Amino acid sequence: MTTSKETLQKQVCEAIERRADTLIGMGETIRHQPELGFKEFKTAALVAQMFESVRVPHRTGLANTGVKAELKGAKPGPAVALVGELDALVVSGHPLADPVTGAAHACGHNAQVTAVVGATMALVDTGAMQYLAGRIVPFAVPAEEYGDIAWRLEQVRAGQLEFLGGKPELIRHGHFDDIDMAILIHTTSRAEDKSAGIAASNNGCVVKTVRYVGRAAHAGSAPHLGVNALYAANLALSAINALRETFQERDTIRVHPVITQGGKQVNVIPGEVHLETYVRGKSVRAIMDANMKVDRALRAGALAMGAQVEITTLPGYMPLTNNPALAQVFRRNAETLVGTERYVTQGHRTGSTDMGDVSQIMPAVQGYMSGASGTGHGADYMITDPRFAYLGQAQALAMTAIDLLYGDAGTANEILRDYKAPMSRAEYLAFQRGINKTERYDGSA
Ligand SMILES: [Zn+2]
Ligand SMILES: [Zn+2]
Structure with missing residues (x-):
């Protein structure tokens, strides 16, 4: 039966x-x-x-x-x-x-x-x-x-x-x-997500750790002997903020640095300061373009203060493309549960997820409920x-x-028949490995 x-x-x-x-x-x-x-x-x-x-x-x-x-x-x-x-x-x-x-x-x-x-x-x-x-x-x-x-x-x-x-x-x-x-x-x-839905895509990102090295000195009696790594970092953050007007809406760039080490003791000119940031965008091209500008801004802080900066760029997450055919299967089942009026199809979202990486090598979806x-x-x-x-x-x-x-498995087979992965697994790994890079820039030279 x-x-x-x-x-x-x-x-x-x-x-x-x-x-x-x-x-x-x-x-x-x-x-x-x-x-x-x-x-x-x-x-x-x-x-x-x-x-x-x-x-x-x-x-x-x-x-x-x-x-x-x-x-x-x-x-x-x-x-x-x-x-x-x-x-x-x-x-x-x-x-x-x-x-x-x-x-x-x-x-x-x-x-x-x-x-x-x-x-x-x-x-x-x-x-x-x-x-x-x-x-x-x-x-x-x-x-x-x-x-x-x-x-x-x-x-x-x-x-x-x-x-x-x-x-x-x-x-x-x-x-x-x-x-x-x-x-x-x-x-x-989010209320606008209703009860269930799926977006078309999500931003990808690269991840950066940044180390400014200046020179510690007595902050009261001899600040002229120091090189203030915190001010170098501040200048870089200002430069990044000034660059935001060059980011285009269609690229949905997000750059959001944090200072993870801002100085160790208040009567010492900060000799070492650490930042972390992501550079997010809708496409690999957009991410790499914004990343180049962010690197320039980071060097500018070091140059102004005569400090050194070490910029490490790490592979982050690939942009997510939800497979449209698989999304349709999710949709018809989610709609059975929540009703068509509580289901929403969305455009691009600006967060990042490593489901993006999976979506480069196989049909993948990230639904929301x-x-x-x-x-x-x-x-x-x-x-x-x-x-x-x-x-x-x-x-x-x-x-x-x-x-x-x-x-x-007719439904799954049909999706696979019409699908060509943007990258093979080997290509994906080679791409992500290629992102990894550490650059040292000496602003005092
Ligand atoms: Zn999260
Ligand atoms: Zn999450």
């Missing part, structure tokens, strides 16, 4: 409802134990324990903390990854921030991983895989938020990491090699509708996966 696709989807949605207590408990547990990228050990252990509880085979410790499971369909076919991010980020003043690390779930990633687990459990509970071809790969991944850079660079020097983001690391290790397409649903707190309130990355970000954030996202993921792989 066979079960229709729609009946199967309904059964899976009901199975997620039956798991409500477990899933809401999981989402809230993660929300209360936020961990920074590549260090999400407790969160990863919880995900693994959940896979264990439904006897789903999985691997752990991928790129430090990634957990990759596998559900096999009845016949061979494409592999669809259901991706959820494990990490939190440092947000000052967040009420649930970890007192030691400052980490808080102010981007809703706790809902993503919970949804991946919820979809997995329901697919197992209902025996849905016997009606599908190919494989579903529930994949909890580390370190989407690109921060904690000093610590990550230590890991690079120690040979533990090459890239500073989770998905680039997973791609480097080949953990996306056996996957054909990837879906992630991100929680949103509501359930949170407050400002993304802000101290007031909260999950306000746990049922929708944890269960609704799980239902949308599971329904989309079933739609793609039902029967002979």
Whole structure:
């Protein structure tokens, strides 16, 4: 006896409802134990324990903390990854921030991983895989938020990491090699995003760490003997701000530096000052053009003060292009859940994500679903509708996966037939490696 696709989807949605207590408990547990990228050990252990509880085979410790499971369909076919991010980020003043690390779930990633687990459990509970071809790969991944850079660079020097983001690391290790397409649903707190939707694209970025070196001296009795590295940095920040009028709207450039070390003691002329910034833009061309201007501004600060500057440019995230055909499949399933009037198709978004990197090598989408309130990355970000954030996202993921792989996986195969990846995996890795560069400029010479 066979079960229709729609009946199967309904059964899976009901199975997620039956798991409500477990899933809401999981989402809230993660929300209360936020961990920074590549260090999400407790969160990863919880995900693994959940896979264990439904006897789903999985691997752990991928790129430090990634957990990759596998559900096999009845016949061979494409592999669809259901991706959820494990990490939190440092947000000052967040009420649930970890007192030691400052980490808080102010981007809703706790809902993503919970949804991946919820979809997995329901697919197992209902025996849905016997009606599908190919494989579903529930994949909890580390370190989407690109921060904690000093610590990550230590890991690079120690040979533990090459890239500073989770998905680039997973791609480097080949953990996306056996996957054909990837879906992630991100929680949103913005009213204009309605209940569910998908954007056309997202900015990409490069990441920069900057070290100004001047000369320390007594700030009261002998400032003339010093070279003030903080003022060199200030001049560079002013120059970057002056350059903003040259950025064109169509390129959606975002440059937002922070001073991570501004001086050590107030009666000493700062001898060393550190900055970090991203340079974001809509296309690789736009990012590299703005990056060249930012480098010029950084050198200008050193030149004015006679200081030295060391500029390190690191590979960030590639621009995200959501695959239109895959987005349509997400759309029809999300609309079944939320109604057509609560679904919104958007244009370009100016944040960056390493789903962009995945989108360079396979059909990928990052959808949005509501359930949170407050400002993304802000101290007031909260999950306000746990049922929708944890269960609704799980239902949308599971329904989309079933739609793609039902029967002979006709929907997924059609998407793959019409798809040509912008880059091969080798080309992607070569491109990102090519970004990596350290330049030293001596403004006193
Ligand atoms: Zn975020
Ligand atoms: Zn996020």
